[in-house]
Amino acid sequence: MSYRSPLGRARGLGSAKQGTHHFWIQRVTAVALIPLTLWFVFSLARLPSADFDAVSWWVAAPSVAVALVLYIGCVLYHSQLGVQVVIEDYVGSEGAKITALLLSQFVHVIAGLAGVFAVLKIALA
């Protein structure tokens, strides 16, 4: 037997089976960010100097470049999900909400691509 209401059956609409997707990806990126964050802060702390040669030499090391690409991807994906929740919680009007969500998503995708491209350019130079 079906538990769907007659109206629900008539409309032919139902769950998109994505109810937990946002929650789950937020947790997946959170777990990935545990080792990546510790690596990131302590690696930066151990840089001998902030000048161009020291930092670009560090970024160019293959293991660092790969970890940085992972870090940038996870951070910006996690950030996008978090900002989305904040916008959905506090922006009341539908128009402003959708505008803010689009803006946030565009900024996050552009930043992610720019960050990954910058790391690859330094690493492959």
Add this chain to the structure above:
Amino acid sequence: MSTPATSKATPQRPLSPFMIGPYYKPQMTSMLSITHRLTGLALTVGALLMVALLVCLASGPEGYNVLVPHLTAWYGQALLAAFTWALLYHFCNGIRHLMWDVGKGLDMPTAEKTGYAVIVVSVVLTAAVWATALATA
């Protein structure tokens, strides 16, 4: 007679009061919760700054070297220290959230203990990062 709705944003039904205001007493746990969200928003700005720095680095020494004196000046270091703590606070409290997600530590005494632990560990980790940085410099 029902009164007309003042706007679409205020439906005529009981609503839970907003967390800030006269209805709820501020508690350590609720303050940590809002700090998690505020540090998250600050870290979004931090992530964009990190990307901007990487783009400057990739575009060559001329642009990047203009930034270095600002990064090493007191205000740059203070900003980096603030971002370090925000990141490590969100990191520690995020682990607390993951623990809740698997159903552990949801009772009040444990939630308060882990809350204090998050404050202490985030400060200790921040100090450890900066001690490492100062020892390396």
